[in-house]
Amino acid sequence: LIALRLAALALGLLLVQRVVVELLPAALRPDLVLAFAAAMGLQRTRSTAGLLLAFGVGFALDVLSGAPLGLYSWLRGTACVTTRVVDRALYLRAPLPWALYCAVYALLDWVLLAGALHLLVPGAAPSWTEVLGRAPLAAALTGACAGPLLGVLRRADQQTDRDPAWTVGSSVGHRVRP
C-alpha cells in the first residue's frame, strides 16, 4: 500500500513535470522527477521499494521522452543509490542541505547523461558546451524546488505510516542510522 502511494506520488510528479514542461522554457525547467528519485534514497525502511520506484519513474521518463530506453531509468536509479550513499556521510534531511545536494546532483546528472550518451549513443549526445550552458540554471532551479518537495514527501509519508525515518529533519524526531 505504501509503495502504491509512493507510486501515485511519482505519477503526480510526472504530471506536474508535464505542466512545467508546458509552461516554462527548456532552460528554466526544474527536474522534479530527479528530486523525487533522489529522495527515494533517503528511505530507510523501504529502501528497496524506493530504489524500484526510482527506476520505475526513470523508465516512465524513458517511455514518455525521446531518450533511448534505459537512460533515465539508469540515471534515476543511480540518483537514488548515490543519495543513499551520500546520506550516510552528510546530513541531507533538512530543506536547505537537501536543496543544495539536489542542485549539485542535478549538475552531476547532466554530466552523467551527456557522458552516457557520448559513450553509448553518440548520435543523440548533447555537446559539452550545451550542457555547460543549460545545466547550471536548471540545476539551481531543481535545487530550489527540491527543498519544498522534501517537505511534501515527508509529510505524505508521515501521514501514511508515521515512518520515523522521515522525522529525522524535524524537531521532534531523531536521526536513525542503519
Next chain:
Amino acid sequence: VSELLRRFRYPLLYLLLAAPCIAVMASARGPAELGLGSRLVMTITLPLERMVALPVEGARGWWMQLTELVRVRQENAELRDRLAQLEEENLQYREAIVASERYQRLRAFGANREVPMVPANVVHQDLSPWFQSVIIDQGTTAGIRPGMPVVTDSGVVGLVSGAAPGASKVMLLIDPQSHVDAYVQRSRARGSVHGASDEGAAFEYVLREEDVAVGDLLLTSGLDAIYPKGLVVGRVAEVSRPPSQVFQHTRVRLAVDFRKLEEVFVILERRQLPAEEAFATSDESLWAEPAPDSAATSEPTGNPELPEPRP
C-alpha cells in the same frame, strides 16, 4: 550466502536493474516496436497526462489570448493612428494630384492663347444670397483692371467687377447683372446670355424663328467689348417658343461649374467696340438694336495699348 545477499541486497538490486538499462540503451539501433513495459507506462500515464495537460493548455491558451488581446488592442490603436496619418497623407496627395492636373490643364489653356493672361486662385465666395461673385488673389499689381474677362479652360467665368492691388472681385456669369453676347455655333443665331442666379443662365433676345436646339453650343461673339470671340459659354438646355411672344425662351447649361471654381485666368485685355465698318465686313451679322445689357456696352474705355480683338 544469504547473509551476504541480505547485506548487499541494495547494491545487487541496483546492479540488476542498471545492467539491463545500460544494455538496452547500448543496444538501441534506431526505431523499434515498444515493449510491453513501455506500452503499459504509456497506457497508464498518457490519459492522466492528457487530463492534467488539458486544463493547463486551456489556461495557457486563455492567457495567451488575453496577452494577445492586449497586444492586439495596442497594435490596433497604433494602426488606427497610422491609418489616420496615412489617410491624411493620402488626402493631401490626392489633392496635390487633382491640383496638378488642374494646373496642367490651365497651363495648357494659357499656353494655347495668344492674349496675355494672369492665373489666379479663388479665395472667397460671395456671401449674399442673390449676387454671384468671387474674389481672386490677383489684383491691379498683376495688371488686372475692372472689366477684364475671366475664364477657365472650361469656358467663360465672368468679368472683373472691382480690383485692388492684391485681389479682385469677379462677377460671375450666373450673376443676375451679367450679360454676355453669344451665338449658337451651329446656326449662328445671336442673343445675350443673362445670368439667372441659381437657375444658371438664359439665352435671351433670340427671335422665335431662329434655329436653336437643345445641345447647341453657345460661344461668345466678341461683340460686347468684353469677351474675346469664340469662348465657350455653355450649351442650350431647354428651348420653348411661346406663340404670343417675339423671342424664344432658352435655358443655358453653362460650361463652367461655379460651385467648383478654384483657379481662373484673367485676360489682360479690355476690349473696345469695333468700328461700324468692321461690322459691315464681318461675316457675323450684328443686330440693329443696341445690346440690352449694360455690361456689354458700359465698358468701352479700353486701354488703347492692349491688343485688338481677334477675329
